Amino acid sequence: DAKTTQPNSMESxxxxxxxxxxxxxxxxxxxxxxxxxxxxxxxxxYVIHGLTSNVNxxxxxxxxxxxxxxxxxxxxxxxxxxxxxxxxxxxxxxxxQLIWGAGTKxxxxx
Amino acid sequence: DVKVTQSxxxxxxxxxxxxxxxCVQDMDHENMFxxxxxxxxxxRLIYFSYDVxxxxxxxxxEGYSVSREKxxxxxxxxxxxxxxxxxxxxxxxxxxxxSTDTQYFGPGTRLTVL
Numbered sequence: 001d002a003k004t005t006q007p008n009s010m011e012s013x014x015x016x017x018x019x020x021x022x023x024x025x026x027x028x029x030x031x032x033x034x035x036x037x038x039x040x041x042x043x044x045x046y047v048i049h050g051l052t053s054n055v056n057x058x059x060x061x062x063x064x065x066x067x068x069x070x071x072x073x074x075x076x077x078x079x080x081x082x083x084x085x086x087x088x089x090x091x092x093x094x095x096x097q098l099i100w101g102a103g104t105k106x107x108x109x110x
Numbered sequence: 111d112v113k114v115t116q117s118x119x120x121x122x123x124x125x126x127x128x129x130x131x132x133c134v135q136d137m138d139h140e141n142m143f144x145x146x147x148x149x150x151x152x153x154r155l156i157y158f159s160y161d162v163x164x165x166x167x168x169x170x171x172e173g174y175s176v177s178r179e180k181x182x183x184x185x186x187x188x189x190x191x192x193x194x195x196x197x198x199x200x201x202x203x204x205x206x207x208x209s210t211d212t213q214y215f216g217p218g219t220r221l222t223v224l
Contacts, residue, residue: 032209043114043200043215044153051209091209097168098213100153 004088009105012078020073020104022088027068030092035062035073037084038103044087047073083108113137114216116201122222129188131219133201142184143202143213144168144176153200159184160207191223 005023012018024033035047048055048062050071055062061074075082087103117132135142143158145168155168157176165176173195177185184203188195198220202213 030209034212036213041218043202043218044213045215046212049210049212091211097155097158098153102150102152 003099004090004101006086006088006101006104008102009107011107011109014080014108014110015077018075018078018082018106020075020086020088020106021070022072023070024088024090025069027090028092031090032092033062033064033068033071034089034091034098035060036087036089036098038087039081039084047086049091078106078108080108080110082106114201114203114214116199116216116219118219119217120220120222122224123191124224125192127191129191129221129223131186131188131199131201131221133184133186133203133216134182135184135203135214136182137203137205137214138181139203139205139214140181141204141207141211142178143204144174144184144186145200145202146170146197147200147218148197156186193223195221196223197221
């Protein structure tokens with residue numbers, strides 16, 4: 001399975017945009033890029049996914065590099081409730097499993 | 111909204127006890143999963159099930175078994191609990207296998223084995 005690399009932690013100020021990077025240099029053509037987050041004392045929750053084009057939903061935006069070797073999760077206006085561990089995961093059609101890395105711990109400063 | 115519920119948020123058991131962790135989902139999902147989460151190790155898959163009475167081993171099945179008698183319910187069983195099974199246990203469900211499939215998680219059960 002292709003792997004992802006994320007920074008261990010990041011800090012951001014409240015109400016500012018946050019860009020969370022993810023490197024996946026061994027991504028294959030059929031791998032989708034998924035993002036989940038885990039709020040304190042909760043189970044992970046889905047955030048967004050994409051294949052090649054940039055994606056937007058009510059929670060976030062996903063910007064995917066043209067060569068697909070990296071991607072960035074964008075929180076447009078971070079709030080204190082966005083403080084969580086964010087996981088970037090690659091997934092192909094043949095795999096039931098999500099392969100979880102360590103994720104990025106996002107700290108939001110008031 | 112999909113809801114995945116787990117029978118307990120916190121559980122304390124003694125070494126050697128048989129432990130049952132229950133998970134129920136209400137969205138008619140085909141797939142269900144059991145993970146454990148430990149600091150520094152992330153989420154690791156114990157078992158998953160893609161249909162009633164079907165199960166597949168994940169990455170760390172040793173010391174665990176599972177049961178799926180009904181589509182909505184997936185149970186994790188620790189036959190003889192040991193202290194190294196102290197962990198956070200997370201259940202998840204998903205509709206299908208596809209690349210775009212989303213897993214929905216329960217709140218977790220923090221199990222302490224004394």
